[in-house]
Every structure is written in C-alpha cells, then in structure tokens.
Amino acid sequence: MKDTSHINPLENEAIYIMREVAAQFEKPVLLFSGGKDSITLVRLAQKAFYPAKIPFPLMHIDTGHNFPETIEFRDRLVEELGLELIVRNVQESIDQGKVKEETGRYSSRNALQTTTLLDAIEEFKFDACIGGARRDEEKARAKERIFSVRDDFGQWDEKNQRPELFDMLNGQIELGQNVRVFPISNWTELDVWSYIEKEDIEIPSIYFAHKRKIFLRDGLIWSHSDFVYQEDHEEVLEETVRFRTVGDMSCTAAVLSEASDIASVVQEIRESSISERGARIDDKRSEAAMEKRKQQGYF
Amino acid sequence: MEVLKIATAGSVDDGKSTLIGRILYDTKSLTTDKLEAIEKTSKQKGYDYLDFSLATDGLVAEREQGITIDVAHIYFSTPYKSYIIADTPGHVEYTRNMVTGASTSQAAIILIDARKGVIEQTNRHFFINNLLRIKDVIVAINKMDLVDFSEEIYNSIKADFEELMSKRDYQEQNITFIPVSALKGDNVVNHSKNTPWYNGQTLLEHLEQLDRKDIYNTGTPRFPVQYVIRPKTEEFHDFRGFAGKVYGGELKVGDEVVALPSETRSKIKDIYYYNEKCQTASRRSSVTITLEDEINVSRGDMLVKIGDLPTIDKQFTATISWMDAKNLNAGNKYVLQHGVNKVLARVENIHHKINPDYSGIEEDIDSLKINDIAKVTFKLNKPIFFDAFKNHRTNGSFILIDAQSNSTVGAGFIS
CATH class of the missing domain: 2.40.30.10 (Translation factors)
Known part of the structure; x- marks a missing residue:
C-alpha cells in the first residue's frame, strides 16, 4: 500500500506554506504571470486544498507587452480550474500619469509593473501576495524570507527582516502592510522543470522550441516585435528558439534550442551553463539591479 | 531527491564565503555568467585569484563592507543529493542569524582559521550548533596553505576543539575534522596532495555519504492541524479534512488518535496526499487526514497517537x-x-x-x-x-x- 515517503520534500514544504497563507491571512492573492513558476504555484495550491477549491484569486499584472501565447494560456487555465482571475494593466497606470513609459534602446515596461501592483494591492486590500520567486535566481533573492513583510509603501527593508526559525512562519502584520510569500523559495530552476515533467503540467508553448523572428544585441536573442525597440541596423533573422523564463517581451531573451518537449527541456537545463537570470535583460543593467528594484516594491 | 541543509559558521575573514564559492566552483555549480561576473570583479579589485566570496555576498551593503550580514541561501546539487547552504554571519552581534540558520539545518560546518586556532567565536558557534542539536558537525580547519599544511598545527587545533566537545550538552553529535584550504581548493571537493598525513574524506565526500535516516532527529508522531478543509461540494458534502504536516514519526490509517486539547478520541479514516489516498503519512509530509468520528478540531489543535501524549x-x-x-x-x-x-x-x-x-x-x-x-x-x-x-x-x-x-x-x- 502507498505511503508518502517518496514525495519531494520541497513539495511538502510548499504545500505547508500555502496552507499557512490561507490560515493566517484574510485576503491572500496568488500573483500569476503565466510563467512556469507561477503555473507551478497553481498546481501546489490545488494540492494544498484538495478536494476544496483554491481559496484565493489569481492576479496578473499585465504589462500589455506579454507574449500572446502566455495570455491565451492564462485564460484557459483559469477557466479549466474554475478560478477567479484579476487583471490590472500597466497601460492604465501610464494613462493615469502615474508612471512614464521608458524610451530608447533598452526600454521596458518591466519596472513599471511595481506601481500597478502596489495600486492593486491597495485597491483589493490584499494582505498576502504569493509569488514564484526563488532564492537561486539571484543574489538579493537569496536573502529573501518565505514570509517577507512589506511596509505600507510596499517597500522591502532587507536589513530588518524577521528571522524565520524551524517551520514557523510569523504572518502578523499591521493594517496596511502586506506579506510577500514565496512557497518555492528553496527550489532551483531544475527542481521546477523536473516537477513540471513529473506532474505533467501544461505550460505555454513559447517554452518549447519554435520558429521566431528575432534580432541579436549584446550577445542576447531579442524578439522582433512592436513592443521591443529595435534599431534599423539590427537585422531581423528567423531562428529556432525557446524561452527559459517568460516575462515581458521587452525584457526576456530567447535561447537557441531544439528542445520541443518537456523531457528535452529538462535535459537541456541539466546541461546548461548559463543561469536563468542571465537571459533577463533588466538584470544586466548593473550588479545591484535586482536589489534596487526589490527595495522599491518589485516582485 | 534527497535534500540536505547545511548551516555554516565562522568569524569574519575565516573564509566562509570563499569556502562556499569553492564548493560551487569545484562541483561545477557556478554558471558561466556568474563565473564571468566573479572574474570581472576580481580583476577590477586587482586580485590575482578568483574572489569566490563574490558568489554569495548578495546585498549592496555587504559588497561595500566586504562582509556577510544576513542569512543567504545557496543551492547546488550532485548526482546524489541536493544541497542548501545557509550562510550565516560570524560577528558577535549576529548570534540570532546563526540560530536561525541552524534551526532548519541537519548538518553544520564550523570554520577555524588555522593561523588563529580555536577562538571565542568558535566556542560560540559550536555551542549554538550543539544547543540546536544539529546531528552532524564538520570542523573545517581552513587556510592550511598559510601554515604550510602543518600536521602539528592541525592536531593542536583539533585537541583544543576536543576539549570543548567534552563540555557539550548533546553528546551524540557526530563531529568530523577536515584540514582545508578554501582559496586553493585542498580537501574541499578534491583530495589534497599537500596533506599526505590526512587520510580522511574531503568535505564534499563527507556530506555525500551522510544518510538521511541518521541525520534527522526523529521522535513520536505529532500532527498539528494547520487548516480545516471543508469543500461543501456535492461530491464531498460531508468532507472534513485536517490539513497539516506530520512531525517526528509516521501515522497510519486505522491509528487510534487523541485530539488535543479536547482529548476526544477517534481513528484515522483516510490519509490524503492531494487526490491520492495513502496508507501511511511519513514524517514531514503535508497530508490531509479525515477521522472516523465527527469531532471538533480546529487550527492549532493537535492529533497524537493514544498512549503517546505530549x-x-x-x-x-x-x-x-x-x-x-x-x-x-x-x-x-x-x-x-x-x-x-x-x-x-x-x-x-x-x-x-x-x-x-x-x-x-x-x-x-x-x-x-x-x-x-x-x-x-x-x-x-x-x-x-x-x-x-x-x-x-x-x-x-x-x-x-x-x-x-x-x-x-x-x-x-x-x-
């Protein structure tokens, strides 16, 4: 007869964290980007509350510059699982004059998401936002707590973080504050991909090899699109590529790949020697890029 | 895959971050872009070696001061195990971070600078690892390259540390000494030619052979109820599941249990892991338990086996x-x-x-x-x-x- 000893300790930890969120907070939300990490979070939440439905909504901060494949996928998943989805648009924050669109060669709406996110947290009075950030992604994230308190301006005070001992998660906050929750903190990129393979989780098609119009800049492969600034001399090519990480089109670089199914993707990750965030254009700006964005309330 | 969490402790400049960087480098866990960043920064600073500490010191303040100020988590894996290193700072004023890092770890590495030997900080690090009952402690005597890989110095530091060991409260702790040079790579992942007098394992070899069964503290099963699942759907109309993580030992379908604090008795009817019914819930698994009887149980209550009360x-x-x-x-x-x-x-x-x-x-x-x-x-x-x-x-x-x-x-x- 079956026992549970074969189950991944990381999955057990993540399910425990999901349940702590539902128990300790009044208005949690799961921040959903349509990327593999947030898709993994949805599966973990399903597992945590079965046979009941996931007791919180999903929220997508849409930059308006997403891959269309991601948006189609998002809408289908939400419908299949009967979940509530909230969408807030960066375009609205721009129209309201709260943020200014970046211009030029490296312009991206990625950083602008922060304002839209913080406004939405205030609008819905969310007290806990579950996100798919992992500590292995980046040095500043390596110091992030599982329950990470944000003040009423949405800011992260990295020098004054609560110690987290044993399994005990302290979610006590004041009115106006919120907690960012990272259930897959201790997962690596390979852990996520292996989990997607084992669980047979569906993910957007752009994670698999496909033909795409691209151009090259700074040794990275950029998508040719209306949303991405491109100079005249930057030649458009067609290549077989896939994405390792999926964010806004203007900040996500592709990799050359023939991996067209999950098994070959896992194999590729296992052998790969460039870390995942190496394909994130926004982090190349400076060594402290991520930490600065986090202090301002970025995810 | 087995996951082993290791806490590291050492004083400022004992080379803790360098040791971790070395492990990552020698296990080929540093990716090309991270390695490039380290090479670039090392060169800018005018070093003639690679400053591996840059791989782990994450926050801007730390890079400025050249020290680690908070717990950082570092991940790497071998074909046998996944490792999580909790890098905790060694300053006197940061005992709290060390306790925090140790609280979730099964093994610990204590670093000693071979030139300085056992110092007050070493006592403190050992005390905390012993207080938190970390099962496996590795005493890495570092910077052996700076003392000409002297066996005599190694033995005298070992003897000093053994004196500390006699004072410890948790006597069953397993302690291993290893002479290393994190900067040069001796006995970290690869065996050193410079220490022919040392026949023991390298640091990584030691970690690789640790058996999961031996490094976890076990006890009697305790099931603190985290959350009550009541779907109220047609199919699961009367379903009342108690969601939680099992600690200490395992629980089985049919086990007679007592709910605390009400001290009401019942029997385990089903154990769910997601949509699968299991016979056993092993320790540290996040399951949902249903009981034979309708008894009042809520968050913060605990299910324990009859005759095994806390x-x-x-x-x-x-x-x-x-x-x-x-x-x-x-x-x-x-x-x-x-x-x-x-x-x-x-x-x-x-x-x-x-x-x-x-x-x-x-x-x-x-x-x-x-x-x-x-x-x-x-x-x-x-x-x-x-x-x-x-x-x-x-x-x-x-x-x-x-x-x-x-x-x-x-x-x-x-x-």
Whole structure:
C-alpha cells in the first residue's frame, strides 16, 4: 500500500506554506504571470486544498507587452480550474500619469509593473501576495524570507527582516502592510522543470522550441516585435528558439534550442551553463539591479 | 531527491564565503555568467585569484563592507543529493542569524582559521550548533596553505576543539575534522596532495555519504492541524479534512488518535496526499487526514497517537535565544507561537544567562539583551501540547513575537 515517503520534500514544504497563507491571512492573492513558476504555484495550491477549491484569486499584472501565447494560456487555465482571475494593466497606470513609459534602446515596461501592483494591492486590500520567486535566481533573492513583510509603501527593508526559525512562519502584520510569500523559495530552476515533467503540467508553448523572428544585441536573442525597440541596423533573422523564463517581451531573451518537449527541456537545463537570470535583460543593467528594484516594491 | 541543509559558521575573514564559492566552483555549480561576473570583479579589485566570496555576498551593503550580514541561501546539487547552504554571519552581534540558520539545518560546518586556532567565536558557534542539536558537525580547519599544511598545527587545533566537545550538552553529535584550504581548493571537493598525513574524506565526500535516516532527529508522531478543509461540494458534502504536516514519526490509517486539547478520541479514516489516498503519512509530509468520528478540531489543535501524549501545560521552562534590540524583561508579555498554535506568554522568571562560549552562567538577572541565551520560565494564558526539545526538535521549539512590532523577537527550546 502507498505511503508518502517518496514525495519531494520541497513539495511538502510548499504545500505547508500555502496552507499557512490561507490560515493566517484574510485576503491572500496568488500573483500569476503565466510563467512556469507561477503555473507551478497553481498546481501546489490545488494540492494544498484538495478536494476544496483554491481559496484565493489569481492576479496578473499585465504589462500589455506579454507574449500572446502566455495570455491565451492564462485564460484557459483559469477557466479549466474554475478560478477567479484579476487583471490590472500597466497601460492604465501610464494613462493615469502615474508612471512614464521608458524610451530608447533598452526600454521596458518591466519596472513599471511595481506601481500597478502596489495600486492593486491597495485597491483589493490584499494582505498576502504569493509569488514564484526563488532564492537561486539571484543574489538579493537569496536573502529573501518565505514570509517577507512589506511596509505600507510596499517597500522591502532587507536589513530588518524577521528571522524565520524551524517551520514557523510569523504572518502578523499591521493594517496596511502586506506579506510577500514565496512557497518555492528553496527550489532551483531544475527542481521546477523536473516537477513540471513529473506532474505533467501544461505550460505555454513559447517554452518549447519554435520558429521566431528575432534580432541579436549584446550577445542576447531579442524578439522582433512592436513592443521591443529595435534599431534599423539590427537585422531581423528567423531562428529556432525557446524561452527559459517568460516575462515581458521587452525584457526576456530567447535561447537557441531544439528542445520541443518537456523531457528535452529538462535535459537541456541539466546541461546548461548559463543561469536563468542571465537571459533577463533588466538584470544586466548593473550588479545591484535586482536589489534596487526589490527595495522599491518589485516582485 | 534527497535534500540536505547545511548551516555554516565562522568569524569574519575565516573564509566562509570563499569556502562556499569553492564548493560551487569545484562541483561545477557556478554558471558561466556568474563565473564571468566573479572574474570581472576580481580583476577590477586587482586580485590575482578568483574572489569566490563574490558568489554569495548578495546585498549592496555587504559588497561595500566586504562582509556577510544576513542569512543567504545557496543551492547546488550532485548526482546524489541536493544541497542548501545557509550562510550565516560570524560577528558577535549576529548570534540570532546563526540560530536561525541552524534551526532548519541537519548538518553544520564550523570554520577555524588555522593561523588563529580555536577562538571565542568558535566556542560560540559550536555551542549554538550543539544547543540546536544539529546531528552532524564538520570542523573545517581552513587556510592550511598559510601554515604550510602543518600536521602539528592541525592536531593542536583539533585537541583544543576536543576539549570543548567534552563540555557539550548533546553528546551524540557526530563531529568530523577536515584540514582545508578554501582559496586553493585542498580537501574541499578534491583530495589534497599537500596533506599526505590526512587520510580522511574531503568535505564534499563527507556530506555525500551522510544518510538521511541518521541525520534527522526523529521522535513520536505529532500532527498539528494547520487548516480545516471543508469543500461543501456535492461530491464531498460531508468532507472534513485536517490539513497539516506530520512531525517526528509516521501515522497510519486505522491509528487510534487523541485530539488535543479536547482529548476526544477517534481513528484515522483516510490519509490524503492531494487526490491520492495513502496508507501511511511519513514524517514531514503535508497530508490531509479525515477521522472516523465527527469531532471538533480546529487550527492549532493537535492529533497524537493514544498512549503517546505530549506534556499539556500552561507553564514551562526553556532555553531562549533573544533576537531583538528591545530587551526582554521579567514580567513582559509576548505572543508565543508553538508550531501553528499561538498563545499569550508572560516571562515569569529569568533563571540565568548562559555564556555561549562555555564560560559558565550569569545569575541574578532580570533582563536580556539581543543575542543573549538564557533559561526562562513562561506562564501561558492557555495550555499548549509540547515535548522537550531534546526529544522532539519540532514540538519542543517555539518563537516569541512582539505584540506591538509584530516582529519575531526570540526562539525557544523547551527543557
């Protein structure tokens, strides 16, 4: 007869964290980007509350510059699982004059998401936002707590973080504050991909090899699109590529790949020697890029 | 895949970050872009070697001061195991981070600078790893290259450390000594030609052979209820599942259990892991349990096996590690979180402060400062269900929360 000893300790930890969120907070939300990490979070939440439905909504901060494949996928998943989805648009924050669109060669709406996110947290009075950030992604994230308190301006005070001992998660906050929750903190990129393979989780098609119009800049492969600034001399090519990480089109670089199914993707990750965030254009700006964005309330 | 969590401890400049960087480098865990960043920065700083500490020192403030100021988590894996290293700082004022890192670890690495030998900090690091009952401790005697890989120096440091070991409370702890040079790579992942007198394992070899069964503290099964699942759908109309994580030992379908605090008895009907029914819930698995009888159980309650009850009391004595800048005074009230259960606690008595360098205790005190470790008696507004920390690492520990700041201000280990 079956026992549970074969189950991944990381999955057990993540399910425990999901349940702590539902128990300790009044208005949690799961921040959903349509990327593999947030898709993994949805599966973990399903597992945590079965046979009941996931007791919180999903929220997508849409930059308006997403891959269309991601948006189609998002809408289908939400419908299949009967979940509530909230969408807030960066375009609205721009129209309201709260943020200014970046211009030029490296312009991206990625950083602008922060304002839209913080406004939405205030609008819905969310007290806990579950996100798919992992500590292995980046040095500043390596110091992030599982329950990470944000003040009423949405800011992260990295020098004054609560110690987290044993399994005990302290979610006590004041009115106006919120907690960012990272259930897959201790997962690596390979852990996520292996989990997607084992669980047979569906993910957007752009994670698999496909033909795409691209151009090259700074040794990275950029998508040719209306949303991405491109100079005249930057030649458009067609290549077989896939994405390792999926964010806004203007900040996500592709990799050359023939991996067209999950098994070959896992194999590729296992052998790969460039870390995942190496394909994130926004982090190349400076060594402290991520930490600065986090202090301002970025995810 | 097996996951092993390791806490590291060492004083400033003992080379802790360098050691971790070395492990990552020699296990080929550093990716091309990370390695490039390290090469670039090392060159800018004018070093003629690679500064691996740059791989782990994450925050801007740390890079400026060249020190580690908070717990950082580093991940790597071998074909046999996944590893998580909790890199905790070694400054006197950061005992709290060390306790935090150690609380979730099964193994610890204590670094000693071969030129300096056992210093007060070493005592402190060992004391904390022993207090937290870390099963496996590796004493890495580092910078051997700077003492000409001298066997004599290694042996004399080892002898000094063994003297400390005789004073420890948790005698069953497994302790291993390894002479290393993190900077040059001796005996970290690869065996060194410079230490022909050392026949033991390298640091990584030691970690690789640690058996999961031996490094986890086990005890009797405890099931603190986290959340009650009531789907209220057609199909699961009467379903009442108790969601939680099993600690200490395993639970089986058919086990006779008692729900605390009501002390009502029932039997385990089903164990769910997601949509699968299982016969057994092994330790540390997040399951949902249903009972044969309809009894009233809510968050913070606990299911235990009949005849295997924990202590149920409103008062207990514990060793606590104080972590807040605001002092703890006799008579103060705190929120005490024991697992997922929260109660109010009042400090009845501070018995004595323990000097974490094994130099004895201080009596007649009525207040604790940040980083103090002390024996304290608490009185609670309602009973909790606990075991002694030495018998049950999970059910014998708690945290203290300041009701005003909501911050976690202390950790405790029940006597």
